[in-house]
Amino acid sequence: MPFIPAAQPRPRFGLGLRRPHYQDFLSGGVPVDFVEVISENFMVAGGRPREILRRVRADYPVALHGVSMSVGSADGLRGDYLARLRALVDEIQPCIVSDHLCWTRYGAHNSHDLLPLPYTAETLDVVCTNIARAQDALGRRMLIENPSSYVAFSHDEMSEWDFLAAVVARSGCGLLLDVNNIHVSAVNHGFSAADYLAAMPYEAVEQIHLAGHAQGRHGLIDTHDQAVPDPVWALLRLALARAPYAAVMIERDDNIPPLPELLAELDVARAIAMEELASCA
Numbered sequence: 001m002p003f004i005p006a007a008q009p010r011p012r013f014g015l016g017l018r019r020p021h022y023q024d025f026l027s028g029g030v031p032v033d034f035v036e037v038i039s040e041n042f043m044v045a046g047g048r049p050r051e052i053l054r055r056v057r058a059d060y061p062v063a064l065h066g067v068s069m070s071v072g073s074a075d076g077l078r079g080d081y082l083a084r085l086r087a088l089v090d091e092i093q094p095c096i097v098s099d100h101l102c103w104t105r106y107g108a109h110n111s112h113d114l115l116p117l118p119y120t121a122e123t124l125d126v127v128c129t130n131i132a133r134a135q136d137a138l139g140r141r142m143l144i145e146n147p148s149s150y151v152a153f154s155h156d157e158m159s160e161w162d163f164l165a166a167v168v169a170r171s172g173c174g175l176l177l178d179v180n181n182i183h184v185s186a187v188n189h190g191f192s193a194a195d196y197l198a199a200m201p202y203e204a205v206e207q208i209h210l211a212g213h214a215q216g217r218h219g220l221i222d223t224h225d226q227a228v229p230d231p232v233w234a235l236l237r238l239a240l241a242r243a244p245y246a247a248v249m250i251e252r253d254d255n256i257p258p259l260p261e262l263l264a265e266l267d268v269a270r271a272i273a274m275e276e277l278a279s280c281a
């Protein structure tokens with residue numbers, strides 16, 4: 001798979017575009033460099049959601065973040081899904097197109113969950129074949145995000161970080177590093193988040209996600225309903241030390257606060273990035 005460059009340079013600090021903040025963004029002047037949207041919410045040709053995205057795009061670069069491509073599906077990607085995503089890409093001209101390292105669908109059934117993959121050579125073939133097809137269909141490089149997980153497979157042949165590095169090397173995709181997901185999985189599985197971060201191919205890291213999580217009965221749950229907690233800020237600092245120009249955004253999908261609260265969190269990310277850049281100089 002040849003390297004397909006991103007369509008345009010990535011902007012730095014962004015927020016998710018969520019319904020309670022539509023009016024803020026439509027009014028313009030929100031101090032972010034880009035917004036990220038869930039691709040599937042806008043993959044219909046007409047209607048109000050697409051019209052809102054079109055208007056927001058007039059003022060802000062947009063990152064398209066998918067949750068249903070299902071790059072881990074053994075029966076391949078759906079052509080109709082790729083065609084609808086390509087149409088959205090062509091219209092919106094996003095700064096980033098991403099999806100997750102997971103599977104969500106088999107046949108016609110979509111689970112609407114980001115389900116875990118066994119990290120084996122066989123799965124690696126499936127994932128790389130699917131990403132190659134997606135990148136060909138979209139005409140551009142896409143980013144793959146590390147998942148949060150709650151179970152592991154007894155027949156795993158490699159760690160998640162080695163699997164991700166192999167996906168990048170073989171498919172030419174970029175990485176969306178979700179440092180909250182790394183923390184959640186590290187706590188749930190008992191591995192070192194620092195070891196995970198140390199193994200990432202940073203030349204491929206184009207974006208970093210921040211989020212909060214909740215304590216469940218059996219471990220941490222990736223809920224996106226809390227402020228970014230201290231352990232996740234610490235991982236952001238480690239990641240930015242190695243990928244100082246990656247785009248950074250905060251995912252907040254539930255218990256969504258007023259926009260100024262999220263902007264204040266984004267300022268914390270900016271400050272950490274400035275400190276890491278200064279320490280590199």
Ligand SMILES: [Fe+2]
Binds near residue numbers: 178181
């Ligand atoms: Fe994420």
